[in-house]
Amino acid sequence: MNTPDNRPDIVVIITDQQRYDTIRALGSDHMDTPNLDRLVDRGVTFTQCHVTAPSCVPCRASLFTGYYPHTNGVYANGQPWSRTWVDDLRRSGYRTVSIGKMHTIPYDAKAGFDERYVVENKDRYMEGRWFFDEWDKALGTHGLKKQQRETYRLLDDYRDRLGAFTWDLPAALHSDNFVGGVTKWWLESKPVVEPLFLVVGFPGPHPPYDPTPDIAEKYMGRDLPLPDPTAAELDGLHPVWKEKRHHDVEVDHDSVSWKLDPTRDEMHRQRAYYYANVEMIDTQVGRILDTLEERGRLDNTIIVFTSDHGDNLGDHGLSQKWAPYDQITRVPLIISAPERFAGGRQVDELVQLFDLGPTILEWAGITPDATLEAETLNPALEDKPFAGRDAVFCEQGGDVNMTGAELLTMIRTRTHKLVLFQGQAEGQLFDLEADPGETRNLWADDACQQMKSRLRERMLDWHIDSAWKTRDARRLIVSPSDAESLQ
Template sequence: MTQRPDIVMIVTDQQRYDTIRALGASHMDTPNIDRLAETGVSFSECHVTAPSCVPCRASLFTGYYPHTNGVVANGQPWNRTWVSDLAAAGYHCVNIGKMHTIPYDAKAGFHERYVVENKDRFMEGRWFFDEWDKALAAHGLKKQQRVEYRKRDDYRDRLGAFTWDLPPQLQSDNFVGGMARWWLETKPVKEPLFMVIGFPGPHPPYDPTPEIAEKYMARDVPLPEVTEAEMQALHPVFKEKRRHDVEVDHDSVAWKLDPTREELHRMRAYYYANVEMIDREVGAIMDTLEARGNLDNTIVIFTSDHGDCLGDHGLIQKWAPYDEVTRVPLIVSAPGWFEGGRSVDALVQFFDLGPTILEWAGVTPDATFEAQSLNPALEGAPFEGRSHVFCEQGGDVNLTGAEYLTMVRSRTHKLVHFKGMEQGQLFDLQADPRETDDRWDDPACAGVRADLMGVLMNWHIDSAVHTKNARRRIVSHGGPDNIQDGG
C-alpha cells in the first residue's frame, strides 16, 4: 500500500508469553488475541531489555538500552521519545492507559494522553489522580488497593489475588478498553493515527471480576514446580529478594516462602482470568477499529513490557531475568501489509518495535538507535535476528540485594552478571529450559561462561561507541528526563 497506515499498539503490563492459547497455552481462552496471531506474525523469542516496567518502557520509546538512556530502574524520570518524530511526520499520536512515563503525565511526544497508572500506588505517585481515579470518584467509589486489602484477615494468604467487586466497567482493564473504544468512536481524525493502548493488567493486584475468576478457579492451570534443591542453589541476590518480598508487600502482594498449592492455584487462576479480561477488550477494540472503516490499512501490535515469575523459582513478580520475565508475546497483525499466520523464531528485543514503527510511517530511525527494525522479518525477507539478547536492571524497591544485574542470552545459554559479585548465574537452555540448574561453577561450562562474559564486554564497548553522539545529546540537555518533552 502507498497510504501510510494507522498504527495501534496494545501493551499489557507483566504478561508472560505462556498466556495465549494460539502460542501454546492450552489452559487459556484468548480467542481475540488468537485471531491476531492467526492473521499476523508472531515472534516467539522476543525478550525485553529490562525486567521491570519503567526502564523497559523507556527503552522501547527511546530506542536505546537502559544503560545508554540512563533509565535503569523504576521511578527514574524519562519523557523523551521517538513519538515526537511520528508527530512531526504528520501522525496524530494518542496514548490511552498505562505508559509509565515519569512524571506520569509527561507529554512524551503525544498530542493526547489519557493516563491510567498502576492499580496499586501506595508510595510512588500515590496522590496522582489519573483518569481511572477520576472515574471512580465520579461514581462516589474508593479504589480497591493495598490500604483496603490490608484490612482483610486473609490478606497474607491471597498472594495479591482479589476479585474486583466494584462495577465491572470500572475495573482498570475494562476501563482502559472502554476509554479506547470511546475515543475511537467519537474523535474525528483525518491524519494517520498512532495509538498506544496500555492495559494495567495482569500486573498485580490480580483482580478479575468474580465470574471470570470462578471460571479459572474451576480448571486446572499450570502451577510452579520448585524443588528444595533449586531453593538451596538460588543465587544470594534472589534469596534476598524472597526474604524482602515476604517482609514488604509490593503491589498488594504479600509473598510467602512456602505458599500452599491452593494459594498458588488461586493466584495463577486470577492472573490468567485477568488476561482473558484483556482479551475481551482486545476483541471489542478490534470491532471498533473495523467499524471506523480503515482496518485494512491498520497495523495492530500486541505485546507486553515483561512477564511475572508467579512462583517459578520461588519468586514473585519481576526483576529476576528468567525467561518467565524476559520473554514476552509480540504479535503484529496487518493482513493488508504482511502475510499472516507466520511465526518468527529468531531472537529479537522488545524495543526493536521503535524503528519498525518509524519505518511504517516513512520516518528514518536515528542512526544511533540500538534497536533494530523487524520489517525484514515481517516482509518475509531472510532474517537471522540477533545472536544475543540483553537485559539489565539497577537496584530497585524489590531488588535490594544487587546494585546492578545484566543478562546475556543466546539461543542455547544464559548468563547473568551481578555488579561487584564473583558469583553469577549460568544456564544451559537446551538441557535445562526451566533454568533450575545453575552451572556457573561447573568446570565443564567454563568455556561457555568465558565466551558469554566476552560477549557482554564487547556489547558494552560497541554500545559506548555506537551511541556516543546520542549520549552527548543526553548530557547536554541535563539528563534523560530533559532531552525533549515532545509536547
C-alpha cells in the same frame, strides 16, 4: 522523509507483566483468548522476543527511545524519562495518542503524544500515590475509591491471597475494562484526518491480580500449570534472589504478600486470577478490533500486541519480576496487518522488544536515527531473510524489590544464559538446551568455564559496540523540572 497520505494507522497494545505462555493459539490450552488468537491467526508472531529490562519503567524507556538502559540511563522504576521517538511520528504528521499506562516519569509527560489519557498502576502505595489519573477521576465521579492495599490489608486472609482479589466494584470501572472502554469511546468519537498512532496501555495483569468474580470463578474451576520449585533449586538460588524472597515476605509490594512456601491451593488461586485478568484484557482487545473494523479503519491498520515483561508467579520460588528468567524477559509479540504482511506465521529468531521502535518508524516512512541500538523487524515481517540477533541483553538497576544488587546484566543466546551482578563474584549460568527451566546454576561447574568466558567476552563486545554507536546520541534523561520545557 517519505510521508504519503495513505500511511497506515498504527495501534500498539501493551499489557503490563504478561507472560508469554498466556495465549491459547500459541499453545497455552489453559487460556481462553479468542481475540489474541485472532491476531495470531492473521499476524506474525515473534516467539523469542525478549525485553531489555525486567521491570516496567526501564523496559518502557528502552522501548520508546530505542536505546539500552545503560545508554539512556533509565535502569529502575521511578527514574525520569519522557523523550521518545513518538515525537518523530508526530512531527511527520501522525496524530499521536496514548490511552492507559505508559509509565513515563513524570506520569503525565507528553512524551511526543498529542493526547494522553493517563491510567497508571492499580496500586500506587509507594510512588505517585496522590497523582489522580483518569481512572481515579472516573471512580471519584461515581463516589468510589479504587481497591488497593489499605482495603486489602483489612481482609483476614490477606497474607494468604498472594495478591489475588476479586474486583467487587462495577465491572466497567475495572482498570482494564476502563482503558478498553475509553479507547472504544475515543475511536468512535474523535474525528481523525491524519494517520493515527495509538498506544493502548492496559494496567493488567500486573498485580493486584483482580479479575471480576465471574471470570475468576471460571479459572478457579480449571486445572492450571502451577510452579513446583524443588528444594535443590531453592537452595541453589543466587543470594540476590534468596534475599528477594525474604524481602517480598516482609514488604507487600503491589498488594502481593509473598510466602516462602505457599500451598498448592494458594498458588492455584493466584494463577487463576492472573489468567482471568488476561482473558479480561483479551475481551477489550476484541472491542478495539471491532471498533476499528466498524469505522472502516482496520484494513489500513497495523496492530501490535505485546507486554513490557512477565511474572514469575512462583516459578523459581519468586514473586513478580526483576529476576531475568525467561518467565520475565520473554514476552508475547504479535504484529497483525494481513493486507501488508502474510499472516499465520511464527518467527523464531531472537529479537528484543525495543526493536519495535525502528520498525514502526519505517512503517511511517521515517528513517530511524542511526544511533539507535534497536533493529528493524521489517525483513521478517516481509518474509525476507532474517537472521535475528545472535544474543539478547537485559539490564536492571537496584530497585525496591531487588535490594541485594546494585546492577545486573544478562546475556541470552539460543543455547545459554549468563547473568552478572555488579561487584559480586558469583553469577548465574544456564544451559538452556539441557535445562530450559533454568533450575540448575552452572556458574561453578568446571565443564562450563569456557562457555562462561565466551559469554562474558560477548557481553564486553556489546558494551564496546554500544558506546561507539551511541557516542553522538542526544541526551535522553530529563529531570522532572526539565520535563515541561520538552512537552
